[in-house]
Amino acid sequence: MTNDYDIIIIGSGVIGASIAYYLSKRPRQNILVIDKGFPLTGTSGATQAWVFAHNKTPGSYGKLSMLSAQLYPSLQAEIGDIEYKRTGGIVPFFDEDDWVKAEHLVKEQSKAGLDVQVLNRTQTLEKEPKLSAKIKGSTYSPIDGNVNPFLLVEKYVRAFQRNDVDVSFYNAVTAIDHSDEQVTVTTEKGIFSGEKIVFAGGPWTEHLGNMLDVQVPVNLVRGQILVTEPLQPIITHTLGGMRQMDNGVVLIGNSSEKHIGLDRRTTLDVIQHTAKMGIDFVPELKKAHILRSFAGTRLVPYDGLPILGTMPCMKNVYIAAMHSGVTLSPLVGKVMSELIFDGEASIDIDGYDIRRFNKIKP
């Protein structure tokens, strides 16, 4: 292992690992991936892992999510079984007033080529019979699904290691020095230099930005998830709020709490609220035992949209920071590798440049 690299990626969650994987398919370059823990100790190991497009902000962002979902089958063929399933996604609603919103969503998404439908109660219950009869209707899209985030990250890491990418795990980056030609990365285990570096630090991205005196405009939002005992098949779609994994376990969660920082404890308030939401959706879950709960920290840019591109005034420091990183993982890996290797992405990502925030206040 040398200390000089063409590209150094900081962070090996679904985003950093994906970028490393897509870059490793390009002609020989020296790549290093650094993570302060092992690849699932960040948010990628504490997520629902829906691959969900249909309720994302219509327009460019909804389309980005759809394109990413479309990449999953070929990704799975390349790196091995990641339990990706295109189950179709259902977001039920309980309020008559939501009809209008649902129809609006369908219209907007269809402009970007996203197949979303409004279903009435009967149509919804036909697809998902265990849903509560109290629902008024739902929005549905066949493109939505889910994936096993543990397998996803593990398979990325194995694949890029086969392609000769070096890793340095359990090693935190503590300082970064930037010049036009070179970036020097100081870590707990030594100093590395790279021609280009990539920030994929998930919720710690703000901290990485501070090392270069750049403010990354993001909020941290905690989410708490309940895990049931393995159950007989009870739901087959990915629902807005829950999904059932291959092993029968149902994951339930839709909470978001601000101003908590990186605290990943769970609280009974949210756990009870989440359990109630689960039962409101699927009354049969009342009988299920909850085995455990966990929390994760989402990074949410001020305007909710991903940050993709280079850092201000630095053409060799790249950043990829977003929520819904599982959904976006293959696409972000692909376009960031294009940007880094070819100098240009195959789709227009200018709208996701961090410089847009110059105009936005928190």
Place this chain on the structure above:
Amino acid sequence: MDTDLLIIGGGPAGLHAANTVGQYGIRTVIVEESNALGGLLRQQVHYINDLPREFKAQTGQNLSEYFIGNLSDQCTVLLNHIFTGVYKDGRLGIANQETVIPIRAKRVLIATGAAEETMIFPGWTLPGVISVGAGQILHHREGVLPGKKAVILGSSEPALSLSMDLFDKGSDVAIVDGGSEISCGNQQLLDEIVTKNIPIYFEAFNLEALGTDEVEKLVFQQSSGNEKKLETDVVCIGGEYSPILESFEILDCKFTYAEKLGGWLPQYDHTLKTSVNHVFAAGNCAGITSMSGILLTAEIASLNVVHELMNEQIQEQVESLWEELINIEDSSFLPSFHSRKDIIAEAYT
């Protein structure tokens, strides 16, 4: 619900702590997940000789009854209740099958004990394959003979003790161990095993339990290359104990890896306080294994609670308890004693 001290776990550590603070009129709630108090004492019919000075030698079951009989009327016992989580405002959530009760407690003592770890091998899920602890529960607590042809896996003290008890009730007993010598340090027990001609097979490996509806045979290889087949109707797996740590995790206590004890333990200082200011630890879950150590740590922790809540002077008492603890532990098992001292030293740095 409001209380001064919430005790999680109603085994000897929790009960002794409740009684100690009870003398000072402190309100306590004991939360116990099973249907009775006593913890592991409930299945101990043998005399415990290594009790602290203030107790006379007696069986675990007697000791348990004594503790329960002494609980003060300031003590509320919640059986079949589990500590499951914390609310944002710091109240603890105590769940039964129906609902979750929020309890505000000035101090918390975690005394959740330890759990048996079993060995896993082909056939281990067959009916009739149980743990040594389960064998003791059946035999000592429920008065049921677990089997007529017992195979005991392992040669720790509880394993040998169960072997003797089953033998005395007329069962055929064989002991099978993966190591090359007995791991139990109790010579008297060993002598009895030898006198009674209970066979011991050492260096056994490739264990497999066979049977159609329940266990019928235990097959294993010996280092000589022979395969041995024992007819059996109950196999009791003896294993290590590991502290039950979930409550510490929920309360965000820091852990430390105790190399010499071979596992993770909560960090605590000489007052038995964890890294979280209002949370204390005592007993098996703090890595304490001797019965005297369990009771002494419970007493030290609860006296410190008394000190913090009522400003009582307890210094001298605590010092003499520490002295007793150090004497007993020092003479019993040095490596684990030193390991615990390391934990306490670590908490100071």
